Amino acid sequence: MNDRVENSALQNEVRRPAEDRAKSDRPANGDLDAQALFYHLHPKPGKLAIQPTKTLGNQRDLALAYSPGVAAPCREIAKNPQTVADYTSRQNLVAVLSNGTAVLGLGNIGPLASKPVMEGKAVLFKKFADIDVFDIEIDAQEIDRIVDVVAALEPTFGGINLEDIKAPECFEVEERLRERMGIPVFHDDQHGTAIIVAAAVRNALELAGKRIEDVRIVSSGAGAAAIACLNLLVALGAKVENIVCTDIDGVVYEGRPARIDRWMAVYAKQTDLRTLEEAIDGADVFLGLSAGGVLKPEYLKKMAAKPLVLALANPTPEIMPALAREVRPDAMICTGRSDFPNQVNNVICFPYIFRGALDCAATSINEEMKVAAVDAIAALAREEVSEVAAKAYGSETPLFGPEYLIPSPFDPRLILKIAPAVAKAAERTGVAARPIEDHGAYLDRLNRFVFRTGLIMKPIFQMGRGSGKRVIFAEGEDERVLRATQVVLEEEIGVPILVGRPSVIASRLERYGLRIRPKTDFEVVNPEDDPRYRDYVDHYFSKVGRKGINPDTARALVRTSNTVIAAVAVSRGEADAMICGLEGNYSPHIRNISQILGFADGVSKFAALSMLITQSDTKFFLDTYVQRHPSAEDLAEMTVLAAAEIRRFGITPKAALVSHSNFGTDDTEETRKLRRALKLIQERAPNIEIDGEMHGDSALSESVRQRVMPTSHLKGDANLLIFPNLDAANITMNVVKVMTDALHVGPILLGVRQPAHILTPSVTSRGIVNMAAIAVAEAVQKA
Ligand SMILES: NC(=O)C1=CN([C@@H]2O[C@H](COP(=O)(O)OP(=O)(O)OC[C@H]3O[C@@H](n4cnc5c(N)ncnc54)[C@H](OP(=O)(O)O)[C@@H]3O)[C@@H](O)[C@H]2O)C=CC1
Numbered sequence: 001m002n003d004r005v006e007n008s009a010l011q012n013e014v015r016r017p018a019e020d021r022a023k024s025d026r027p028a029n030g031d032l033d034a035q036a037l038f039y040h041l042h043p044k045p046g047k048l049a050i051q052p053t054k055t056l057g058n059q060r061d062l063a064l065a066y067s068p069g070v071a072a073p074c075r076e077i078a079k080n081p082q083t084v085a086d087y088t089s090r091q092n093l094v095a096v097l098s099n100g101t102a103v104l105g106l107g108n109i110g111p112l113a114s115k116p117v118m119e120g121k122a123v124l125f126k127k128f129a130d131i132d133v134f135d136i137e138i139d140a141q142e143i144d145r146i147v148d149v150v151a152a153l154e155p156t157f158g159g160i161n162l163e164d165i166k167a168p169e170c171f172e173v174e175e176r177l178r179e180r181m182g183i184p185v186f187h188d189d190q191h192g193t194a195i196i197v198a199a200a201v202r203n204a205l206e207l208a209g210k211r212i213e214d215v216r217i218v219s220s221g222a223g224a225a226a227i228a229c230l231n232l233l234v235a236l237g238a239k240v241e242n243i244v245c246t247d248i249d250g251v252v253y254e255g256r257p258a259r260i261d262r263w264m265a266v267y268a269k270q271t272d273l274r275t276l277e278e279a280i281d282g283a284d285v286f287l288g289l290s291a292g293g294v295l296k297p298e299y300l301k302k303m304a305a306k307p308l309v310l311a312l313a314n315p316t317p318e319i320m321p322a323l324a325r326e327v328r329p330d331a332m333i334c335t336g337r338s339d340f341p342n343q344v345n346n347v348i349c350f351p352y353i354f355r356g357a358l359d360c361a362a363t364s365i366n367e368e369m370k371v372a373a374v375d376a377i378a379a380l381a382r383e384e385v386s387e388v389a390a391k392a393y394g395s396e397t398p399l400f401g402p403e404y405l406i407p408s409p410f411d412p413r414l415i416l417k418i419a420p421a422v423a424k425a426a427e428r429t430g431v432a433a434r435p436i437e438d439h440g441a442y443l444d445r446l447n448r449f450v451f452r453t454g455l456i457m458k459p460i461f462q463m464g465r466g467s468g469k470r471v472i473f474a475e476g477e478d479e480r481v482l483r484a485t486q487v488v489l490e491e492e493i494g495v496p497i498l499v500g501r502p503s504v505i506a507s508r509l510e511r512y513g514l515r516i517r518p519k520t521d522f523e524v525v526n527p528e529d530d531p532r533y534r535d536y537v538d539h540y541f542s543k544v545g546r547k548g549i550n551p552d553t554a555r556a557l558v559r560t561s562n563t564v565i566a567a568v569a570v571s572r573g574e575a576d577a578m579i580c581g582l583e584g585n586y587s588p589h590i591r592n593i594s595q596i597l598g599f600a601d602g603v604s605k606f607a608a609l610s611m612l613i614t615q616s617d618t619k620f621f622l623d624t625y626v627q628r629h630p631s632a633e634d635l636a637e638m639t640v641l642a643a644a645e646i647r648r649f650g651i652t653p654k655a656a657l658v659s660h661s662n663f664g665t666d667d668t669e670e671t672r673k674l675r676r677a678l679k680l681i682q683e684r685a686p687n688i689e690i691d692g693e694m695h696g697d698s699a700l701s702e703s704v705r706q707r708v709m710p711t712s713h714l715k716g717d718a719n720l721l722i723f724p725n726l727d728a729a730n731i732t733m734n735v736v737k738v739m740t741d742a743l744h745v746g747p748i749l750l751g752v753r754q755p756a757h758i759l760t761p762s763v764t765s766r767g768i769v770n771m772a773a774i775a776v777a778e779a780v781q782k783a
């Protein structure tokens with residue numbers, strides 16, 4: 001009874017702050033702990049939930065997912081265990097498993113308290129590599145028990161990521177599990193950390209002009225992470241005799257009375273050095289994997305020139321970067337934290353090394369796979385920084401150097417480089433049970449994960465490749481356009497021309513660390529000073545002279561409107577396609593394009609088609625930007641144009657005219673308009689599969705449609721939704737985009753005589769690349 005009272009009092013005590021916080025307002029900026037608690041508490045506790053991947057909407061689904069249908073895959077797997085990868089999620093499922101004995105640098109806080117970290121690792125696996133994770137916290141301290149528990153989990157998982165298990169137990173646990181289990185077992189704190197540390201060391205030594213064989217390394221920490229890092233550095237060329245290892249008892253020397261296990265014994269030597277302060281004298285690399293604040297400024301002063309300081313303890317590093325920099329401005333400084341540059345953290349490795357290992361069904365993660373990951377990460381830091389990575393670092397684009405030794409965890413290229421390198425290494429060394437058959441297709445799949453446009457855009461990109469078609473960008477000084485230009489050149493999508501001041505373009509390219517240069521790599525049209533200015537004015541005036549524009553206005557507009565310049569360039573045949581719209585409202589752009597380029601043959605109005613790519617599907621929406629109240633004729637015209645555009649993607653259009661009315665349930669002006677549009681489209685383009693008017697759910701679900709209109713001409717799910725007016729189309733498109741976290745490609749402007757697209761001010765550089773590829777593909781097909 002007393003126990004119970006005490007327990008409930010304790011629980012109340014534990015609960016109270018959470019409940020108080022639930023009632024309280026969001027904590028103020030700056031109080032990171034309070035913010036972190038708020039983050040974990042709201043909108044529901046924790047960071048993870050299970051998400052079904054199959055629908056379970058009716059009796060039939062239930063019969064398939066559960067009894068009796070589920071018996072079929074069970075029997076198949078019993079007959080042939082390999083098929084478990086086909087019928088279950090095992091091959092994409094990893095256990096993040098801890099006993100809570102070395103949780104970050106918080107020490108042995110136990111399995112329950114380790115759960116937020118393990119949930120966190122699970123989220124990182126999902127976010128960065130689309131790997132599903134069960135976090136498993138086990139109440140087990142002894143090696144035998146840990147090994148037995150983990151080994152018994154083999155049927156559930158495609159891989160095991162051991163986390164925050166303290167040394168020296170972790171070494172034996174991992175060794176024994178690797179022997180016992182037929183799936184990859186990877187102790188993240190050891191090998192994930194070692195891989196990223198090795199990449200940072202390689203790049204830092206290159207900048208310092210030092211060789212790994214010569215450098216003196218001193219470690220603070222002789223635990224799981226530190227020993228594994230030293231082992232990998234030795235495998236990559238560091239000399240054991242150049243390494244001094246220290247832990248809480250000081251230098252690990254031969255004959256030390258304090259504990260020396262067989263793993264740290266490798267680094268124990270005959271020496272008079274006893275403390276970190278003594279050992280660090282003249283060292284080139286400080287490897288901190290121990291505890292916060294261990295590296296005193298006065299110790300740091302004693303290090304060799306251009307030292308590398310890896311202060312990697314979490315959450316508090318061995319020395320704070322600002323303090324380190326104050327003492328040693330020549331130092332290259334890394335921490336394990338997300339809020340400083342040079343985040344040397346195993347998150348840059350573990351999602352991708354598992355991605356590669358799972359995708360080729362590797363039975364283990366061996367040394368070659370780890371070295372492949374080191375090579376890929378180190379090389380990536382020397383390439384230009386992607387837009388997303390640049391954002392992760394703040395406003396200034398980092399360039400390879402002391403402040404940017406390794407890529408940001410948000411760099412989307414990590415998965416594209418590391419996973420294939422790891423899988424290839426597994427295949428080379430014979431541990432891949434299901435080698436990847438087509439690495440090109442594999443890269444496409446990874447690309448799709450990164451940009452979600454990868455596969456759908458592929459036919460479009462291929463159409464433009466090597467065509468030599470020129471695409472002119474009106475807002476040529478914009479950072480996003482400059483980044484997109486580099487991709488357009490690298491991927492040979494087209495030949496870019498930028499409208500902008502050459503000096504501004506050149507200095508921005510420099511600032512963003514982009515390699516391309518005006519004149520050498522692309523042409524520039526300078527609105528302030530271009531020899532073609534007079535010709536452009538004459539050409540423009542010939543188009544607009546009788547449309548209310550006088551010569552003075554024409555001259556002014558050719559100086560000030562980059563959209564006019566771009567459109568004139570296309571009209572004069574100096575470019576094959578144009579992109580604008582990153583600045584200003586849609587209407588002035590469309591007016592200029594309409595006046596200068598005009599309509600395609602047989603077209604009387606423009607329309608805008610938007611493509612949304614969700615996690616599971618691709619849908620097109622019409623007309624999302626141009627015609628406020630299209631007539632039936634307008635709808636028919638734009639539908640025929642949209643269908644042709646969709647076919648360019650290799651997709652067969654399946655169209656639905658959507659409405660509040662479902663096959664005649666209401667009779668209004670709008671529904672009559674849609675019915676008339678249907679007739680016109682069927683007459684003009686009988687090859688378009690289309691029906692309407694219908695509800696949105698009837699459009700998107702054949703089974704819903706079947707119930708109300710079993711004889712519908714439309715089979716399957718519609719992929720092109722035609723709305724009665726601009727409000728409906730634009731609102732629906734934006735709502736779906738946000739609710740499904742979809743990627744918007746577009747708006748694709750339909751009906752222009754020559755390819756021209758008006759983007760929206762929120763477009764990303766990847767969005768610009770996609771639209772440039774679409775414009776070039778149109779130019780290729782028009783030629
Ligand atoms: N940035 C990253 O990616 C990673 C960072 N880490 C960080 O590294 C640290 C160690 O983790 P891990 O190796 O898993 O843990 P372990 O418990 O296996 O090892 C900790 C080591 O640090 C030593 N140590 C502890 N306190 C001190 C101190 N005050 N002075 C000197 N040495 C000390 C311990 O010595 P003894 O055994 O004698 O107590 C032991 O050698 C943690 O802070 C963790 O957050 C870990 C993995 C990845």
Ligand SMILES: CC(=O)C(=O)O
Binds near residue numbers: 103104189345
């Ligand atoms: C990053 C990590 O795994 C740790 O600090 O333990």
Ligand SMILES: [Mg+2]
Binds near residue numbers: 104163164188
């Ligand atoms: Mg860890």
